[in-house]
């Protein structure tokens with residue numbers, strides 16, 4: 151059962167853009183550091199290894215992972231587990247694109263350190279569809295055109311699940327307020343509110 | 354982000370010993386992770402306090418007691434909080450987003466750091482981040498900055514909403530450190546910037562916030578929080594007001610007013626409160642009292658509007674409190 155998916159991404163003869171980025175990420179980061187940071191870093195122990203091993207259940211599947219404590223849940227989902235449905239918008243907690251459910255509650259995964267969530271149950275957009283059937287909230291987003299470019303949509307849908315479960319989807323006004331942690335640059339808000347209201351009515 | 358070691362102690366004593374030796378506590382991480390990623394904060398050792406018994410909300414006699422690890426969302430939704438101190442619930446709901454409120458702890462909320470944009474721009478002068486480097490905000494874009502309690506060294510506002518409510522309600526906090534426990538008013542947690550804006554709070558090295566205690570009373574029911582901001586929700590305050598009124602036989606017996614978005618710390622307005630006592634809860638009395646709010650204000654180039662918006666916000670909040678049946 152124990153597996154470290156990052157080890158599964160050894161560069162083969164054909165590399166996707168994502169894999170190429172993963173392999174070179176370390177070198178690129180170092181080169182991009184301002185000179186004084188490099189100096190500061192190199193005065194600390196030559197190899198900083200603070201890695202931690204933990205298990206995490208993502209969409210019902212248990213993963214044993216070794217993480218750098220600096221990695222956010224968002225980074226582990228996208229870079230280590232290749233679950234790229236969860237989006238990185240601002241990486242500052244401000245846009246909601248990275249919303250996932252942790253132990254049933256909606257949170258922003260960009261401000262959450264993975265190393266602090268050993269044993270957590272995480273649900274992402276990839277876990278909603280079951281046997282080829284969309285979740286009712288996904289259906290509702292399609293029906294009400296709750297999106298335009300789609301970048302914010304995984305976060306909107308995961309946040310919408312939280313909003314409905316919390317009992318905050320009673321009226322369009324209430325949905326607007328309780329979905330305000332999710333920004334949509336395309337301005338698909340009317341469709342988003344309609345979709346959440348519709349799905350709340352169905353459940 | 355700079356490298357760090359993460360520890361997860363099971364005992365409060367171990368956590369305090371580590372913090373006294375220079376480690377930083379982390380609770381929800383919504384302030385700290387963000388600032389560490391920006392390299393404004395560079396702790397080498399982090400103490401995850403989430404395993405410590407600092408959660409929960411309970412009623413002890415006249416007091417509502419809120420654990421430092423209780424989450425903003427949990428506190429706002431708690432039946433005792435809504436019944437005994439609706440002002441706290443209202444101020445929490447007006448802050449951050451549902452996702453952040455699920456993560457953010459009450460202790461972390463009080464110790465959240467400023468939202469001044471220059472604080473997080475490593476190439477701008479900022480005395481709070483780098484003592485002695487100047488203050489880019491004083492001659493920069495300062496519409497969101499403070500008009501009360503500022504100094505020539507820093508003009509940033511304290512961004513918390515619930516802290517404003519807690520200061521209005523005379524809440525106290527219990528902290529534990531290497532030398533044992535002590536309690537003091539939440540208001541005394543916050544320092545004025547003076548010429549040492551990098552020193553923001555009065556906790557001693559290693560001190561851990563354990564809980565917040567809010568005294569009850571008949572004023573608690575007629576209490577409202579009004580937050581004025583650039584959009585209807587999910588934005589920091591331009592001006593906010595937490596007010597509570599005790600009215601008997603048509604006369605104000607007690608008034609409490611604290612404001613946010615205008616001060617370098619949550620700002621209690623005792624002169625305005627005194628002006629209201631003995632008067633009827635009407636608009637004229639509210640306006641006369643609110644006129645005193647901006648006395649001594651030092652507006653900056655872009656935030657003169659706050660000196661006008663402040664009394665208006667107070668008047669509206671007092672009217673809202675007066676309407677509570």
Ligand SMILES: Cc1cc2nc3c(=O)[nH]c(=O)nc-3n(C[C@H](O)[C@H](O)[C@H](O)COP(=O)(O)OP(=O)(O)OC[C@H]3O[C@@H](n4cnc5c(N)ncnc54)[C@H](O)[C@@H]3O)c2cc1C
Nearest residue numbers: 380381382383384385448449458460461462464513514562
């Ligand atoms: C996009 C965004 C919008 C926001 N909007 C608002 C808003 O409108 N209104 C508002 O009030 N807030 C707002 N916030 C701030 C948010 O409320 C705070 O970040 C949060 O409350 C901090 O709590 P935390 O548990 O995540 O703290 P952490 O990030 O874990 O810690 C913050 C600080 O507190 C210290 N600390 C934490 N717990 C303790 C303890 N028990 N004892 C001693 N020290 C401790 C830590 O060492 C650290 O220095 C916003 C934040 C973001 C990212």
Ligand code: SF4
Nearest residue numbers: 469479480488507508
């Ligand atoms: S107002 Fe304070 S936080 Fe902002 S730049 Fe000036 S010193 Fe820094």
Ligand code: FES
Nearest residue numbers: 239240241246260
């Ligand atoms: S990417 Fe997490 S909130 Fe924007």
Ligand code: FES
Nearest residue numbers: 298300334335336
């Ligand atoms: S659909 Fe494009 S950002 Fe929301």
